[in-house]
Amino acid sequence: MVRDIAQLGDGILNGERRALARAITLIESGRADHRSDAEALLQHVQSANRQALRIGLSGTPGVGKSTFIETFGMMLIGLGLRVAVLAVDPSSTRSGGSILGDKTRMEHLSRERNAFIRPSPSQNHLGGVARRTREAVALCEAASFDVVLIETVGVGQSETVVSELCDLFLLLLAPAGGDELQGVKRGIMEMADMILVNKADGDLKSAATRTCADYAGALRLLRKRSQDPDGYPCAKLVSAIEQNGLQEAWQAIQTLITWRRDNSHWEARRAGQAAYWFDQEVRSALLAQLNTSDVKQQMADLAAQVSAGEVSPTAAAARLLDGLKAR
Amino acid sequence: MVRDIAQLGDGILNGERRALARAITLIESGRADHRSDAEALLQHVQSANRQALRIGLSGTPGVGKSTFIETFGMMLIGLGLRVAVLAVDPSSTRSGGSILGDKTRMEHLSRERNAFIRPSPSQNHLGGVARRTREAVALCEAASFDVVLIETVGVGQSETVVSELCDLFLLLLAPAGGDELQGVKRGIMEMADMILVNKADGDLKSAATRTCADYAGALRLLRKRSQDPDGYPCAKLVSAIEQNGLQEAWQAIQTLITWRRDNSHWEARRAGQAAYWFDQEVRSALLAQLNTSDVKQQMADLAAQVSAGEVSPTAAAARLLDGLKAR
Numbered sequence: 236m237v238r239d240i241a242q243l244g245d246g247i248l249n250g251e252r253r254a255l256a257r258a259i260t261l262i263e264s265g266r267a268d269h270r271s272d273a274e275a276l277l278q279h280v281q282s283a284n285r286q287a288l289r290i291g292l293s294g295t296p297g298v299g300k301s302t303f304i305e306t307f308g309m310m311l312i313g314l315g316l317r318v319a320v321l322a323v324d325p326s327s328t329r330s331g332g333s334i335l336g337d338k339t340r341m342e343h344l345s346r347e348r349n350a351f352i353r354p355s356p357s358q359n360h361l362g363g364v365a366r367r368t369r370e371a372v373a374l375c376e377a378a379s380f381d382v383v384l385i386e387t388v389g390v391g392q393s394e395t396v397v398s399e400l401c402d403l404f405l406l407l408l409a410p411a412g413g414d415e416l417q418g419v420k421r422g423i424m425e426m427a428d429m430i431l432v433n434k435a436d437g438d439l440k441s442a443a444t445r446t447c448a449d450y451a452g453a454l455r456l457l458r459k460r461s462q463d464p465d466g467y468p469c470a471k472l473v474s475a476i477e478q479n480g481l482q483e484a485w486q487a488i489q490t491l492i493t494w495r496r497d498n499s500h501w502e503a504r505r506a507g508q509a510a511y512w513f514d515q516e517v518r519s520a521l522l523a524q525l526n527t528s529d530v531k532q533q534m535a536d537l538a539a540q541v542s543a544g545e546v547s548p549t550a551a552a553a554r555l556l557d558g559l560k561a562r
Numbered sequence: 563m564v565r566d567i568a569q570l571g572d573g574i575l576n577g578e579r580r581a582l583a584r585a586i587t588l589i590e591s592g593r594a595d596h597r598s599d600a601e602a603l604l605q606h607v608q609s610a611n612r613q614a615l616r617i618g619l620s621g622t623p624g625v626g627k628s629t630f631i632e633t634f635g636m637m638l639i640g641l642g643l644r645v646a647v648l649a650v651d652p653s654s655t656r657s658g659g660s661i662l663g664d665k666t667r668m669e670h671l672s673r674e675r676n677a678f679i680r681p682s683p684s685q686n687h688l689g690g691v692a693r694r695t696r697e698a699v700a701l702c703e704a705a706s707f708d709v710v711l712i713e714t715v716g717v718g719q720s721e722t723v724v725s726e727l728c729d730l731f732l733l734l735l736a737p738a739g740g741d742e743l744q745g746v747k748r749g750i751m752e753m754a755d756m757i758l759v760n761k762a763d764g765d766l767k768s769a770a771t772r773t774c775a776d777y778a779g780a781l782r783l784l785r786k787r788s789q790d791p792d793g794y795p796c797a798k799l800v801s802a803i804e805q806n807g808l809q810e811a812w813q814a815i816q817t818l819i820t821w822r823r824d825n826s827h828w829e830a831r832r833a834g835q836a837a838y839w840f841d842q843e844v845r846s847a848l849l850a851q852l853n854t855s856d857v858k859q860q861m862a863d864l865a866a867q868v869s870a871g872e873v874s875p876t877a878a879a880a881r882l883l884d885g886l887k888a889r
Contacts, residue, residue, distance in 0.1 A: 277874055284871070366876065506869035513868040516879035517861065521848045521886075534844065541840040542833035544611070547604055549693065552843035559848075 240272050244279035250317075250379045252351050262370045263356045277370060280377035287319070287376045287383045288492060291401030293394050293423060298409040299433045303475040304384060305341040310481050311382055312349050319375040320344070322355035323368050323387040323397055351380065365396045369512060372400060398426040399508050402501060403488060406430045408450065410442035425457055428468050428491060431484055436474040447472050462500040467491055524559055533558060567599050571606035577644070577706045579678050586680055589697045604697060607704035614646070614703045614710045615819060618724040620750060621734030622715060626760045630734055630802040631711060632668040637808050639676050643709055646702040647671070649682035650695050650714040650724055678707065692723045696839060699727060725753040726835050729828060730815060733757045735777065737769035752784055755795050755818060758811055763801040774799050789827040794818055851886055860885060 243261075246254025262273045294300045308318045320341070344350045353371065355364070368385065375383045385401055387393045398404050406427040424430075430450045435443035451470040460468075469487060473480035495501045524530065537551040546554075570588075573581025589600045621627045635645045647668070671677045680698065682691070695712065702710045712728055714720045725731050733754040751757075757777045762770035778797040787795075796814060800807035822828045851857065864878040873881075 274874075274877065278877070281871075281874065369875075509868045509871070509875060510865040512875035513865050513878050514861075516875045517852065517882055518849060520879050520883045521851065522845060524848065525844065534841075538837040538840050541836045544608075544836070547601075547608065548696075548836060548839035548843045550601065550605070551840050552847050555844055556847045 240275050241279060244276050244377075247276075247280050247374060247378045248283055252378075255351060255374055255378045256353070258374050259353055259367075259371050262374070263367050273370070277373060280374065283377050285376045285379060287372075287380050288403070288488075289372060289383045289385060289401040290488070291394075291397040291404040291426075292384055292386050292407060293388070293397065293404070293427075294407030294433075295388060298407050299475050300386065300407055301340045303407055303431070303433055303473070304386065305344050306475045306478050307481050307484075308341070308344040308350060308384065309347070310478070310485065312344075312347050314485075316381040317349040317351075317379060318344070318347075318382045318384065319351040319353070319378075319380040320384045320386060321353050321368055321371050321375070323364055323385060323393050324355040351375065351378075364393070365400075365512075365515070368396065369400055394423050394426060399511050402495075402504065403428045403492060405488075408432050408446065409434055410439045410446045424453065427454075428463070429484070429487060430454065430468070430470040431473045431480075432470065433473050433475055435472040435479065436477045443472055462495060462498075462504065464491065464494040530555075530559070567602050568606060571603050571704075574603075574607050574701055574705045575610055579705075582678060582701055582705045583680070585701050586698050589701070590694050600697070604700060607701065610704050612703045612706060614699075614707050615730070615815075616699060616710045616712060616728040617815070618721075618728030618731040618753075619711055619713045619734060620715070620721050620724065620731070620754075621760075625734050625736040626802050627713065627734055628667045630758070630760055630800070631713065632671050633802045633805050634808050634811075635668070635671040635677060635711070636674070637805070637812065638709055639671075639674050641812075644676040644678075644707045645671070645674075646678040646680070646705075646707040646710045648680050648695060648698050648702070648710065648712050650691055650712060650720050651682040678702065678705075691720070692727075692839075692842070695723065696727055721750050721753060726838050729822075729831065730755045730819060735759050735773065736761055737766045737773045751780065754781075755790070756811070756814060757781065757795070757797040758800045758807075759797065760800050760802055762799040762807065763804045770799055789822060789825075789831065791818065791821040857882075857886070 243254055243258055247258055258276055261269055261276065264270070264273070292300065292304070294303075304320055308320065311318050341352060345352050356367065372383050372385065385397050387397045404426045406423060406429070408430060410432060430447075432443050432447040432450065435447075447470050454468045454470060457468070471480060471484055471487060473484055475481075492501070495504070525534065533555060537546070537555055540546045541548050541551045570581055570585055574585055585603060588596055588603065591597070591600070619627065619631070621630075631647055635647065638645050668679060672679050699710050699712065712724050714724045731753045733750060733756070735757060737759060757774075759770050759774040759777065762774075774797050781795045781797055784795070798807060798811055798814060800811055802808075819828070822831070852861065860882060864873070864882055867873045868875050868878045
């Protein structure tokens, strides 16, 4: 088994997409032996110490996210870059699968040798989704992808996960009346390094221009952050269908990232994210002690006593904790 | 010390307000010896097994919450009831103290022999606020108060705490244009058993009537809950200043509570709440293991290694957990 893992790791380091896909399946597994293999694999590939540009991308259904990823990804590939696309969607269990659906959603990109597209697994636990995505990003970096796009839907908590994973956060919006500005949660606006107003084409062009100006104004009202150069966060017009504005958006991304690298914000952000995930892992590992079947049984028994008023919640909790420590 | 606690407990059971005030100070203390005294005290008074009607009350600043509590409380006292008022405000550290401020906020009520008013302590940890409030409610019940009003401001998380503590949740609102309906968070609307539109007096009377109709419509759109009789949740007009509508509101409360008692919803809700708090206590007790100074130091060391890329967040977390278990 150990030799298998080393082989798999070498395949990833050689940039083999099939090895990458197998490795992501391994890290998604819930089996304990798979978990230890996954840890060993991550340790193995981490030694290469490769970094991609991690771009978070959020946008509610209907804004044209798939088309944007398709055309933006194709443009990057045209520039000689290797592009991976991952999805974070804790709600995907509801729709019974992945937000990426089958690969027809990104028809051209999925056929490219230098692209790797991985749908979101159906897991309903955000903590699990977060760890899986974090590890999948690390594997994509080890496989020498230059850009990792981490896609999510605008549901709030998954945005926090993505913003703690990415170097730069894009928010994709559709043209709308000014009164719909409030539809975007303030927290998500504050995470965005760049807002792209899509569908700046055909009948929607003037609405898109107005929307873009509205959001540019809204962004100016948000406090300027020290990790940004002048003019950021910014709002830009794009048309994924007509392939307009994509190069300008990529240029703006490059400008921002170069500035952050030059001013040590890149490394500081990654270090802060690593510390954040360590903290999250510690908390979820502690709470995972409650998930064994005998602890669950013990909790159910105590909960019944608490509900019946025989013991206070605090005293019952203390009793359970004593039991856990005595193990 | 044990005799002191028994004496204090007896004072509470005799309905002495001074003993109640001292006991709440005890449960608010962060000292370990105070905590064990507090547990003993709660155990002592729980034997009396007394229950008050616990009413949660939420409303943003400016809706006239203090005036409402003052006049509503005075009306209840006029009916021969004993009334306790507690505040939950995790944000009170910001304003440097209590949302209840000094007792001039409820001038008449605070002078009543059958009233007990306790401001929110300045604690910034919602978990601590929740436990303190839960225990203070239990002490007020032991001291034979008939109604315990648990007041909070509309900031979201504290509403969840209050709704898991009370038998019935009131939302106090001010008259507003129909377009401001969205200002109330949907989650808080869903918790409310009754919406009271205050300031139905003078120039605001017609605006209040419109607002009340708007909210009544909004409540109809929310799913009917099985623990409600026909016509609930409902919206009513009140004027705290002119003391109008308060008796009708109390009547509607009585109708709802009688129905819930008759249909076992009262006991089921309290049992569910006890189980909820047990679960919360277990989680916070587990996480409290991270708050000792040596664990904090260990976490800081590991976080530095994680930030430097020397170890993965998951591996570092596993290392910390092994250390905790070996204690």
